[in-house]
Amino acid sequence: MKFETDAIHVGEEPEFGEGASGDVVIPIHLSSTFARKNVDSPTGGYEYSRTSNPTRNALEKRLAALEGARYGLAFSSGMAAETVLLISLLKKDSHVVACDDLYGGTRRLLGRVFADNYGIEISHVDATDAGRVEEAIRENTKVVWLETPTNPLLKIYDIGKISEIAHSAKAFVVVDNTFASPFFQRPLGLGADIVVHSTTKYINGHSDSVGGAIMLSDEKIYEKLKFTQNATGAILSPFDSFLTLRGIKTLAVRMQKHQENAQKIAEYLLSHPKVGRVNYPGLPSHLQYKLAKAQMGGAGGMLSFEIKGGAEEAKEFLSKLKVFSLAESLGGVESLAEHPHSMTHSSIPAEQKKQIGIYDSLVRLSIGIENSEDLIEDLERAFRSIT
Numbered sequence: 001m002k003f004e005t006d007a008i009h010v011g012e013e014p015e016f017g018e019g020a021s022g023d024v025v026i027p028i029h030l031s032s033t034f035a036r037k038n039v040d041s042p043t044g045g046y047e048y049s050r051t052s053n054p055t056r057n058a059l060e061k062r063l064a065a066l067e068g069a070r071y072g073l074a075f076s077s078g079m080a081a082e083t084v085l086l087i088s089l090l091k092k093d094s095h096v097v098a099c100d101d102l103y104g105g106t107r108r109l110l111g112r113v114f115a116d117n118y119g120i121e122i123s124h125v126d127a128t129d130a131g132r133v134e135e136a137i138r139e140n141t142k143v144v145w146l147e148t149p150t151n152p153l154l155k156i157y158d159i160g161k162i163s164e165i166a167h168s169a170k171a172f173v174v175v176d177n178t179f180a181s182p183f184f185q186r187p188l189g190l191g192a193d194i195v196v197h198s199t200t201k202y203i204n205g206h207s208d209s210v211g212g213a214i215m216l217s218d219e220k221i222y223e224k225l226k227f228t229q230n231a232t233g234a235i236l237s238p239f240d241s242f243l244t245l246r247g248i249k250t251l252a253v254r255m256q257k258h259q260e261n262a263q264k265i266a267e268y269l270l271s272h273p274k275v276g277r278v279n280y281p282g283l284p285s286h287l288q289y290k291l292a293k294a295q296m297g298g299a300g301g302m303l304s305f306e307i308k309g310g311a312e313e314a315k316e317f318l319s320k321l322k323v324f325s326l327a328e329s330l331g332g333v334e335s336l337a338e339h340p341h342s343m344t345h346s347s348i349p350a351e352q353k354k355q356i357g358i359y360d361s362l363v364r365l366s367i368g369i370e371n372s373e374d375l376i377e378d379l380e381r382a383f384r385s386i387t
Ligand SMILES: *Cc1c(COP(=O)(O)O)cnc(C)c1O
Pocket: 077, 078, 079, 080, 103, 105, 106, 147, 151, 176, 178, 179, 197, 198, 199, 200, 201, 210, 211, 212
């Protein structure tokens, strides 16, 4: 079936037959343990909820379908998914090549936990030039980690080209697909091996659940990840699994509206006298506009821009918004605005931020699905009130 149909039905087909209720929506299975008739045969295959739970399983099936993957796994957060993935793929003395413009929490996990505590080597490169990834790869490179579009600069990396380079060195390609969502980008079809998500963002879409996901098609790696997930206990709860299943049903319509609004707002900002650079892959002025068009089905709902002046102007502007909430996170139906330099990316040392291009005049917007005229009016009012 097509995306919109799978997003509503996969994992939630009503069951008929003896004892079945025919639920159209899967129940929230809260039971921590599952009884069996005799010692050797668990009922329905379930034993203990950390290992496997019917509501989580339904979500995992749907997550796999969204990315065109054979397998899906649901975790208690995006960072839990990333942790399980990295401890499963890396060994003592492994090396990781990661893009430089990276979710702050991922950079912190790689640098402060894997490098500082376990001696894993990390190289950060600007992967807009795939040649730099090639140069950074070593004999012990196990993982090439990409996030595209990037956060907060919305750079685009060539997933297909970088996957070829990584595979010729026998490294796994992981793509954090949180920003695009599977509606606009399917990395596995472009050559990547594994996709990770913070379902907290677009996939759940309502800013009311923290969760993470891994989707992939390789059976051996899946078994390894499933083992590590059970061994570490990094699972999504039944209630959050239900919320996420519900959220996914509207993913397609939400993404279309996010993108429609974001395009209008990006164009409005582009011609604004108080705005410098605008970062949005849907603008022809974007450096990788063509690549974005080829690789993605749409430019998404995230954008950032530099306000003329500096930190002071950015902070004043942000404090004047009324429809946009001044908050971290993204991907919900409500619009959010934030200051990457001092909020989402505060854990990155100032020198590195400068090097990457995260200046203190940068403002990041997560465009919601409200009426775009109300959003533009809110931005205009805030621009007018800064001195
Ligand atoms: C939020 C986010 C994460 C981390 O996910 P949590 O659910 O907050 O743990 C990872 N990658 C990206 C791109 C994110 O936006």
